[in-house]
Every structure is written in C-alpha cells, then in structure tokens.
Amino acid sequence: MADPASGMMAGAGPPVLELDGIGVWLSGREVLRDVRFGIGPGEVVGLIGANGAGKTTIFRVVLGLLSPTSGRVLIAGQPRPRRNRSVGYVPQKIALDPEMPLRSRDLVALGLDGHRLGVPLPSRRRRELVDEMLQAVGAAHFADARVGSLSGGEQQRVMIAHALISRPKLLLLDEPLANLDLRSEQEVVDLVARIAKDQGLAFLISAHDLNPLLPVVDRVVYVAHGHVASGTTDEVVTSSVLTELYGHHVDVIRLHGRILVAASPGLSAERGKLEDSIDGATAV
C-alpha cells in the first residue's frame, strides 16, 4: 500500500521491546550488567553470543520468567505486565517423546488457548485458524503427525506456528538454527524473512553464529560476559567494538559476504582470560 500513514507506522511507532539497563544476579554471580537495547516494529534483531554469554537469561527476562535485579523491560512502551501475549516464544528444544500423543495441529491450537482452563470444545473457527497457521509456516503436510516424531526443522516450524497463532508483535526464537542441517537452516531463515515482511512481526533471534542470519537481520545485539553491544552489523561487528566487549583483541574479517571473528592470541595478559575469549570468538 502506498499509504503514507502506514509507512510512518512501520518506521516509527514505539519500540515493541525495550530493555533499559537490565542487570541480573543469579546465585551470587552477575549474569547480565546494564543491558540496554530496543526493537522497533517489524525489525529482525540477532542476539549473538557464545553459550553461557547470557542470551537465554535475556530471553527469560523478556518473557517475564525471571525478574531482573535492576532495570526495566518495556513492551510497546509499557512496563511488562504479568501475563503478556504480545511476545511469542519458540524454545530451542521441546521436551516431547516421539510416542507422545500430540499432533502438530494440537500443539498449534494450544498456542491459541493453552493457558485456558477446561477442555476445548470443537470449533470450526479454531480449526481453520490452526490450518491457516500450519499453512503459513509450510507445516500443513505434517499437521496430523505426532510432534515428537518430527525432525528438528519441522518441530521448529510447528513451534513458530504455535507462537504466531496468538498474533504477537514480537517473536523470540531461541537458537532456532542449532542442530539443523544446512537445508533446514535455510528454510527457517527464509520463513523468518517471509513472516517479518508479510506480517510486520518483529523478531529477536539468538544464535552463536551470525552468518546464517546475515540475510535477514536488520540489527544485531552482541552478548559477551553479560554485556551487550547493539547496532547494525557494520556498527557492532568491528574489531574495536568487539575488542572492548570481550576485553581482548578481536579481529573481524569480512570475506565473500561472511564475517569471521577471531581472538588474537598473545595480546591477553591472563591465560585464563585468553581461553575465555577464544571460546567466545570461535563460536561467534
């Protein structure tokens, strides 16, 4: 639509999510310190960092599963309410045995009303909506299969449909590309790009490798040692920003559209810290 008003809405509008100086202490350890970044409507943001850097903690804070020690979470400009369905969540793994009697369509339907009490009554509208969501993520052909028996990429799509059906403004994907083969990885990235474009939905996607997400992300939030640096890829993924974030010299090499991040050994004073930074950098 060439409507100037809608153009303004997409560009401006209050951020769907804003983290304002979030600090988290867990069992006497500082896990996050002064984390601040925002996500605009329809924006796709990559949350990049090694295992243990604090990505999952950030997710748990945004979802309200963990109360930050300091700072505020704002959703659409408002403090996070206790129950919030404008943020959808797709975990890295779901705990379903292949034998469990739950079909893809049952799981998607639970996204609509799984928090409600009582047994669901059959409803044509509900069924149509579930079919529409399964269609939207390309999961219609395994709608009647047990969720536990699906491959990682297929489960990922069903979970995205599960999250989409409640019409959130922001979707959190926790390591959606972990343990996927290259083909499924590409399918998930394409799906995210399509949903973001068609539905104007914002995404926060965590990953330890930025490269597969490069075609789809508008901005990145880099996490290391509980600190973050956020901005466009060109602003953040530079030697100077990452060196400051990791506390060690980090080289950033751009090669054929890929970004390679590597620690420079020998420039660190402490042996322990050096290993730490290599861990972080190789996984980047």
Add this chain to the structure above:
Amino acid sequence: MGGFWSHVVEPGFFQSQTVQVALLVGGVVAAISGVVGVFAVLRGQSFAGHAFGDISAAGGAGAFLLNISPLFGFLGMSLVAAGCMEAIGVRRVRGRDVATGVVLGAGLGTSALFLYFNTTLHSTSGAAISVLFGSLFVISSSTVPAVVASAAGALAIVLLLYRPLLLSSVGDDIAASRGVAVRVTGAVFLLAMAATVALAAITIGAILSTALLVGPAATALRMTKRPGTAAASAAAIGVAATWLGCLLAYDSYYWPPVDHGWPVSFCIVAVILISYLVVEVARSHRLRNASARAGSADQTTAAAPHPGVPSHGGPDALGASRTD
C-alpha cells in the same frame, strides 16, 4: 447357548452384592486411573505415581491398626506424600526422582512398622495381604460414595487443567511464558494423582496400583495420537480390564486349586498386561508392514527425512506419503 454363557458368567455373578460393589468401585477407579495415567506418563511422573501407591500402604496399614476405613488411610497418606514431594521439589526435572525416592523410602518404612504391629498386636496377617495386594471383593458398600466422590474430584481437576497440563508437558517455560501458573498447575495435578493412586490401591492393592495407573495409559498411548482420545481409551481399557478381571476371579473358584479362587488383583493385572502386549505386537506388525510397503514402493521417499530428490516433487509429495 445358555449352557455356554452360564460357564463364562457364573449364575449369581450380577446378583451378588459383593460383585456389584466390586464392579462399581473397580470401574470408577479404573476410569479415573486411565485418565490421570495418560497425563502422568506425558509428564514423566510415572515413578511418582508408583511411589504414591507404596506410600499410601502406610496409611492403609495404619487404618487397619486404628480400625477405621482403609480408604481414608490410603487417601490421607497419599495426599500427605504429594505435599512432601512438592515441597522437596518434584517439579524440577533433576529433583523429581530424588524427591520421590526420599518420600517413598519414608513411606515404606512406616508401612513396614504398621504392618508389623498389625501382625503382632492384632495377629491379622490378612491386613498385609489386603493392603499390599488389594481386596476388591471385600470392599464395604459404605465406602462407595467416598470412592465416587474422590474419583469425581480427581476427574474434575484433570478436565479443568487439561490444556495447561498439555502445554506444560511440552515445556514449562513455554507454558509459563503464556501465563500458565506452572507450579500451581503441577501441584494440583500431583494431588489429583495422589488421590487416584490411593483409590487404585484399595482396588488392586498398593503395590499393584501402578498397573492400573500406567498400564492402560501406556496401551492407549500406543493406539492413538490425540491426547483426548488417549485419555478416553485409557479409561475404557482400564474399565474393561477391571471388569474382565472380576469375572475371571469369580470364575476361578472352578480352576485349580479347586474351591480356592484366584486373587482378583492378579486377574486384573494379567488382563492389563495381555492387552498391552496385544496392542504392542499389532502395532509393531503394522509398522513393519507399512515400512515394507513404503520400502518396495519408493525407497528414497521413505528413507529421506526431506524430499531431496527433485524428481519426487516438493513437500506435497512427501506429505501424501506421511499423512497416510
């Protein structure tokens, strides 16, 4: 015809008040055990379910000692155990087995003490058999209302929590992020499970209660891929097995050793086990046939998780073979 049926269903079977009470109590208990059992298996809490049975034995033995209705002993002890497990941390995956094990040990120790007193003080060794292995044919008709009420309560809880329970069996974080009070849901379900197992314990005995909770549920889970259908089938299988078990036990007075019936709990458990084995064998037979058919028809599509070969078309071609 009448001659044949009178051999299967002994004359007087349906007229006997003992049998009527047994069929009613057994049916009600088997139905709720099947429904709760499906969720116990889904949530990975079968071990906790088994522990309730063993622990409730302490309550049953205590009730014999105090000469009160065993139902209240079983029920009370089982609910206390649920509270203890919840307090110790049965909701955490890591804490689940530890919490169950600690409470189970304490419960069994108490059972041993009470059963010992029953044997020495009252010289009733029958109490031990009846507490541990059940006594469906000696249930007094006065306990029927309490059994039906407890079962109805447990059923109401499961129906009320149906969707939150399913969602949290997929993942507690997902459920919590959607506004489900995961901890309360889990604790209330644990109480419903404790009550159900206590009922199963008076029906087929504390030790065998697991068979009624998990057996029909496991059979149903192999037969269907819908959660609601699984719960309903588990209830139906449980009821059928219990009634058939009662019938066999009644008939068993004519089996060797003549004039000494077989224990009804054994008959019920045997029917449950046989139904599980039949379904399992039928299922693996069907799967083998299906994969043989798919293998001969189109090896590539059957073997590959994704339709990687262009000549087999897109996802639709895969879908056609999947949804069959």
